[in-house]
Amino acid sequence: MFSSIKAKIIAFYLIVISLSLFLLGVFLYFSLEKIIYDSIDSGLLSRAKALSTLISEDGREFKFSDELMWEYSSPKTKAFFQIRKLDGTTIEKSASLKTGDLPFQRGEEAVSFKTIYLNKKPVRLINFPLSNLVIQCAESIEGKIELLENYRKILSLSILSLVIISTFGGFLIAKKALTPIKDISETISRISESNLSERVDEKNIPSELRGLAVSFNRTFDSLEKAFNRQKQFVSDASHELRTPLSVILSHSEITLRKERNTEEYKNALVAIKDAAKIMLNMTERLLMLARLSSDRAELKFEEVNLYSILKDVVKLLHPLAEQKGIKITIHADEQLTAIGDRATLLELFTNIIDNAIKYNIPEGEIEISIKEDEDYAVVEVKDTGVGIPEEDLDKVFDRFYRVDKARSGEVKGVGLGLSICKEIVRLHEGKIEIKSRVGEGTTVSIYLRRDKDGFQA
Ligand SMILES: Nc1ncnc2c1ncn2[C@@H]1O[C@H](COP(=O)(O)OP(=O)(O)OP(=O)(O)O)[C@@H](O)[C@H]1O
Ligand SMILES: [Mg+2]
Numbered sequence: 001m002f003s004s005i006k007a008k009i010i011a012f013y014l015i016v017i018s019l020s021l022f023l024l025g026v027f028l029y030f031s032l033e034k035i036i037y038d039s040i041d042s043g044l045l046s047r048a049k050a051l052s053t054l055i056s057e058d059g060r061e062f063k064f065s066d067e068l069m070w071e072y073s074s075p076k077t078k079a080f081f082q083i084r085k086l087d088g089t090t091i092e093k094s095a096s097l098k099t100g101d102l103p104f105q106r107g108e109e110a111v112s113f114k115t116i117y118l119n120k121k122p123v124r125l126i127n128f129p130l131s132n133l134v135i136q137c138a139e140s141i142e143g144k145i146e147l148l149e150n151y152r153k154i155l156s157l158s159i160l161s162l163v164i165i166s167t168f169g170g171f172l173i174a175k176k177a178l179t180p181i182k183d184i185s186e187t188i189s190r191i192s193e194s195n196l197s198e199r200v201d202e203k204n205i206p207s208e209l210r211g212l213a214v215s216f217n218r219t220f221d222s223l224e225k226a227f228n229r230q231k232q233f234v235s236d237a238s239h240e241l242r243t244p245l246s247v248i249l250s251h252s253e254i255t256l257r258k259e260r261n262t263e264e265y266k267n268a269l270v271a272i273k274d275a276a277k278i279m280l281n282m283t284e285r286l287l288m289l290a291r292l293s294s295d296r297a298e299l300k301f302e303e304v305n306l307y308s309i310l311k312d313v314v315k316l317l318h319p320l321a322e323q324k325g326i327k328i329t330i331h332a333d334e335q336l337t338a339i340g341d342r343a344t345l346l347e348l349f350t351n352i353i354d355n356a357i358k359y360n361i362p363e364g365e366i367e368i369s370i371k372e373d374e375d376y377a378v379v380e381v382k383d384t385g386v387g388i389p390e391e392d393l394d395k396v397f398d399r400f401y402r403v404d405k406a407r408s409g410e411v412k413g414v415g416l417g418l419s420i421c422k423e424i425v426r427l428h429e430g431k432i433e434i435k436s437r438v439g440e441g442t443t444v445s446i447y448l449r450r451d452k453d454g455f456q457a
Pocket of ligand 1: 396
């Protein structure tokens, strides 16, 4: 039961309220009791003092008036007195005591008050010692005790009612306070794969829970984006794979329709081979992207020499550059290192330099530089190619995106190179930036961390 927040709130609330009301009740009861007893005691003291003034100095004569005696002797009266010697011998006592006596203890030297029972009825008593006598005065407090008793009953009943009302109030408060949480949880359980766009209403939520709602919404935003990206990716990938597949299918069908000569069979097989090559290239890149997006454990981060990687890449791509008469130069601090996985960094720079060659003009140039920034080593690849229009700059990292398909038509590619680069840079906790001017050229800058401090991988 106490695992529920509501039960905990109510229980806590109930304990606090009951304890406070109980303490208040005890305080009120004892305050009233003290006031009543103080007033009785001061009355008794006055009585004793009054009696003492009527006793002669040697204590043998009493000048008690009839009026005074009547006050003590009426059968209905609730007041008593008894005058004793110090040894307890009674000298005088009120008629109201009849044959009884007020209790006496020898040796009491100071004025003292106590509650006693006379004929089973509660009575308040004062012992008032004089030099050689003790005056005892008493008064029935039956009525006062009854009053206190009633007061205690009313107080207990009031406290009990207040506790019951508070429990009910606590229940309502807990219910009201938890409603927004219930709303949030209901909204969240409504959100499913087919309904990813629903959000928790942030406006009508108490400020304490707004942070929670905002985090939930943010999480669902990124989930929805990731889900949509995934959907888009699957549909793009199937779409892109359709083209070479239809080429293969149509060439095979047409060729098989009738008997062909060797030349025709050869041509068909070449077309099929080209399409299959595109498919292979595409599936390899798709696999690489999937591997990079899902599994970073495969990467081995270590200190790598950037110059040596870039030299290897340039060597690898040299035949391609030579075909177009493109000159590649590297200006760099040959010792500069960064933290990274050598094989994936090789893939990264191959893609960037491959683009710089593919989208360059014949006899163009490529300048590669390696610089130091505060926390990063920065590799810049600058080409003198066709450039990228400004409106396409932020889209070139999207999967399958190729600027102006007609323009890129004659250049082979599937539009996955920069997506792979972006993924590799993300895994390295680095940055990739692209600047370009149509007709002038493009500069791609890659920032890689120089040391392991603050590196999460
Ligand atoms: N250096 C560059 N100069 C001009 N355009 C570029 C450059 N680099 C990239 N682009 C443009 O960005 C698009 C995306 O590049 P990306 O490398 O992702 O794909 P791709 O080169 O077309 O295909 P591949 O997957 O084979 O690399 C390219 O199609 C091209 O239009
Ligand atoms: Mg490319």
